[in-house]
Amino acid sequence: LFGTDLPSRVCSLNESQVIVDTNCFTSPCNFAQEQREESDCTATCGLVPPSTLPCGGRGYCNWDMDRSQAKCACDAGSAYMTDHAACVTSTGTPWHASQLPFLKELRTSWKLDGRDAPRGWQAGDDCKTAEVLTCDDAGMITQLMVLEDVVSGEIPESVGDLAKLSIIVIRGTGSRSANYGLTGAIPESISQLTGLVELELSNVRLIGDIPSALFTLPRLTRMVVGGYDAQPCSIPQSISQLSNLVELELSNVGLTDGGVPSELFTLTDLTRVIIRDNGYQPFSISEPISQLINLAELELSNVELTDSVPPALITLTHLTRIIIRGNSEYYQSYYSQSFSLTQSITQLANLADLELSSIDLTDSIPSELFTLTHLTRVVIRTEDYSSFSFPASISQLTNLVELELARLDLTGGIPSALFDLTHLTRIRIEGHFDEFGSIPQSVSQLTSLVEIDLSKGIFTGGIPSELFNLGDLTQHCVSRLTPVGVTTCSLIHDDTAQASPTCSALSGAQVLCAALRPCVVRCPAPRC
Template identity: 25%
Template sequence: MRSMRLFLLLSLNALVLLEAYRFTDETDRQALLEFKSQVSEDRGFLSSWNNSFPLCNWKGVTCGRKHKRVISLDLGGSQLSGVISPSIGNLSFLISLNLSMNAFGGTIPQEVGNLFRLRNLYLHSNILGGRIPASLSNCSRLFDLYLGSNHLEQGVPSELGSLTELYVLYLGNNNLKGKIPAFLGNLTSLSILDVGSNNMKGGVPDDIARLTQLDALQITENNLSGVFPPVIYNMSSLEYLYIAFNNFSGGLRPDFGTLLPNLLELNLGKNYFTGAIPTTLSNISTLEKLAINNNSLTGSIPRSFRKLGNLQWLHLHGNSLGRYTAGDLEFLDALTNCTQLESLLVSDNRLGGDLPASIANLSENLISFSLQNNFISGSIPYEIGNLISLQTFGLGGNMLAGPLPISISELSGLKVLSLSSNRMSGEIPSSVGNITRLEKLSLFDNSFEGTVPPTLGNCTYLLHLLMGYNKLHGAIPREIVQLSPLLTLSMEGNSLTGSLPKDVGRLVHLVKLSVEHNNLSGRVPQGLGNCLSMEEIYLQGNYFDGDIPDLRGLVGVKRVDLSNNNLSGSIPGYFANFSKLQYLNLSINNLEGRVPTDGKFQNATIISIFGNKDLCGGVKEVQLKPCSAQPPPKRTKRPFYLRKVVIGLSTCLALLLLLFIASVSLIWFKKRKKNQHTNNPTPSTLGATREKISYGDLRNATDGFSSSNLIGSGSFGTVFKALLPTENNLVAVKVLNMQRHGAMKSFMAECESLKDIRHRNLVKLLTACSSIDFKGNEFRALIYEFMPNGSLDMWLHPEEVEETRRPSRTLTLIERLNITIDVASVLDYLHVHCHEPIAHCDLKPSNILLDDDLTAHVSDFGLARVLLKFDKDYFLNQLSSGNVRGTIGYAAPEYGTGGQPSIHGDVYSFGVLVLEMFTGKRPTSELFGGNCTLHSYTKSVLPERVLDIADQSILHSGLRVGFPAAECLTLVLDVGLRCCEESPMNRLATAQATKELISIRERFFKTRRTARR
């Protein structure tokens, strides 16, 4: 019996051995060949997988020593694609399977669960979809499970909670949904848990606290919410903690650093954490990387960070740290002890005070350094050249002054230098050209002067060159347009002269060319058509002449502005075929001929061509004269003697005609002088292309000037809404009170001011009526576009308006900011870009009208003056009719002492308007009297108490208080204060005010977008 048992045992062992050896080439070979049949490849990685080679010599295949079965299949990073064959489950001796970093699609086969000996499964970095197979729980010996960076969906199967030997679970960067499963707390051997970059919601389950050996926890980029997960405070073994890009809120515990003392890396960025930075973080002596960026943290940056001797990264950007005061930057002195520091990012905060010279003593290992978009003053220390490893240096969006130190050229490895939107001055050092690895140079919006250094041509890696809105002069160096990698060339708003270099066509990668508002001249180079990557071209406001060159190759262009030049010839038809074109402005040139009507020219909203008097045709909406049916006949050349006779006769006839005109004019002038007080004509330029409007038409359209149609009244008349028979839309009719002294002068001033000017933010004057009423009285009226949202005044002070006319809501912060930009831009147009400068002289909220989408339109030019002399350096304009006072509270102080109307007076009124819009207080409020004005009141509380003086309706209109509202309000009110300075010579120019307001708006949007991520 015993011998029988022994025989059976030996037979069973023999069968097992036979299975192991006999089927090596039968099972494993067939499984691998079946796997290969489902795979595509270009590199021939699997070329050895054939019958000519022994199985164990196939590439990527490892066999066991005893039984020669496949125990490892390593095809990671082999550029394979296709699907994973279910036959992979037949490799029953497999211990390690690595198919990572390929392009396998489809799903993970359920048959992988048959590999009960499997210890390591690496399927990450593919494009696998579907669910995680619950059958993986059969692989009870799994140690490493890497399924991240795929397209896996649904939730995590509960069966995985049985894999108690699991050491690494990587599920990050998929599309997994649901909550973080509580059963993951069963995986007590787990050291690394990564479920980041999915679509999980809820919080972190308390069961995770059982993972006492957990070293790394990654839950970033989900939709997790609540306060900082309390369970994490109990996980003292953590070395790597990443919970960024979620919706966690609330404050961090003050004892944070003592609860998690072993951290090497801590990333809490892009949440909604509030309160102060825990000072105990400085007790984590092992800390190497600390990121709490893009939250709502306040208070100061702890100086105790000096104790973090191993610190390599400190990212605190995008918070509300600092108090706009000098002590805000003391932490920089402390960080000089952190000799391993490589990245210091503290931009987009509230840091104030002078930039300390100690920044030059920061770590020599520092690679990235950014303090952008704060309130830092002072200057860049000369010793900045000590930071020899620096690659990114950002101080833009501050209030730095002084020159750019020559020592900046010692930073030979610098790739990004961003100093835009400061107050820096002096010349740009030619030694900047020694920074040959520079990829982005941003000096935009400063006061740099001198010429553009030709040495920048040495920066052969340069991608973005931003030098707009400075005081640069001279020519654009030819060396600049030879930088073939250049993507952005921005030099607008300077005083550059000469031509646009012909070599501009060498910039084959250029996406944006912006040289508008300079003094460039000559022809637009033909080579511009070779910049095939171009998307935006801005050449407006220069003196370019000649024809528009052949740009038909720029098929990807989106925006083109060639306005305000001296261009001639016809409009090229190729613009019609630019499928991506969103904006084409050819206005105010000398273009002639027929306007195309096909393609993009069918959409008049994206095409602007006004101010070209010899254009004709086009679609109906552009309102041009029709083109002649036949071209004018060609002139035949007359003989020379005949031409002399013709010239002589023409001269005699011309002299006779002049005598006749002079006689008639003299008679007419005498009659006009005699009847001057009873027959003042409307300027002939008005209504030239409009049908004449009679008194009877206006009376009928307003129902006898009924109070039911009354929409406002002013110093010289009343305004009614009306639907005229000649108009398809409602219009506003301003009827002058001719009994009021100055009404006729106001009427003439408004006609004269508006007859030749066009701007999107001016109320459009349609026509005028100069007649007599039914009683024989003199009648004058002006007809404007109707503004359905009324005046800005009624929006700012709704409590003073009849209930039936009150706006249904309040203006938001961004809407008010948009309105200030609208008004500033129209003032800049009136002051600088008109043929003759115009001073409005009565800017106030009641004269700002709002259309359907709350775009602002400046109205009421009854006190406007066309300035006979315009000089930016002097504010007195000697006019014979200079008794302009405007409105109390808004009129400039010099007007009260006999000063003449000037653009500086408009700037003062605009400054008061800005303060009123954002504080909600009129300049004539009872709060102000004696030495207290709206100006002094605002200035006294900035910046610390900006939210206290702000119009509370802004803060209650859905705005997230404190971030970035306070910064935005502070910056806007600062612009207002600088506009309404007492001395005219200290006031901002409208161009500068517009530029700063646009910059504030862009920063506001950028910060809010960043905060929401």
């Protein structure tokens, strides 16, 4: 009765009954609104190609009696657009048809904050409203950015088909034991994204190697890769092809085969290089580092250096941040990280942050370091108790916020000028001490101070109560501040005497004064 134009093997006159591959069944072409989901007409109506039409979330599959074919019946306010292969609204920007396979994979494999259906991922949706995805006016995906949302799933292989994609940033927010997080390997297809400018996959649970082809993307300016479960990988010599690379960060990726190839140092546009937790494999930072004339930030944390840090590092005058942490605090170390601070450090006039931890200083800390007036943070922890005395130039560090000097053989005491640096929020000085004089009352100027640790200090004078009256001081250690040779003990507290106002100001610290001097101030443990 339908005539010769109908599909073969029609079971009855009921337009919702269609046969496919000799199997006759009833297909819900006009299913209810609450049952709608993105699907093509083959899945919905049981039709075989070429009558295959994905209707998107704003329409449903129906049978066209006049044309004897499947079509999308669109909701009010929507119309079917062939270019986008979906029912789309009359306003907004619909997804381009070429993006639909990726969107379908994304909906299948990803959850965003535990949700299966994030906003804007359906074929007919306005792409400008999509979560974590950015599109252009043609409906092509240009950015994939997960910054604060909790994502779980794998990166779809079809990501390589997104011809306009220029930025991928996925920052994991879960812990190592969390149920959520990006997993799996970096797909090989990502190397097809020749327009990719920025790639960040950080704090994610990646497995497998970093695809070597990733290091050949010609427009890449920023690469940040780091995860919890990454397998050992190598940086190929082809990294030299990343001629536009400005920022490189590799964290917990287990570098092998010598670590960083010398070709890295040919990338003269680099301004930021960070390598953290590269495992047990040692590598070398060589003299060619002097070619990185634009380098502003260098961090090598928990790494095994096979030789000393080259003096050429001091010639990179754009440096604002140097952090070099040996790994002896975390692993059994077989290599000694040595570093020389010479008088030429004055060339680093822009240096704001200097940290040298778990290293051997080959010579003393030059007084010239304390003339770098942009310094806001100085942390030096040696392994060999290098000798050090505070120079008078410490008073020039008027912008200093954090000072830590640990495992040093300190002579000459702590100068009162240190307590004139009113921006200080943290002071830690620990090592072999001479007997010092008093902590000056000028400590009261440090109104921003939140932490002070002067462990093992032996003070021949008193400990001023002003230290404990600083309102923001939340962490202090005076458990080993032992004033010796004190003739009077003004901070007296025992079981029979009422605590003096000064004692009460010590935030619960017990001040004990024996019949024979000296006084000993003990903080409640743990304070340090």
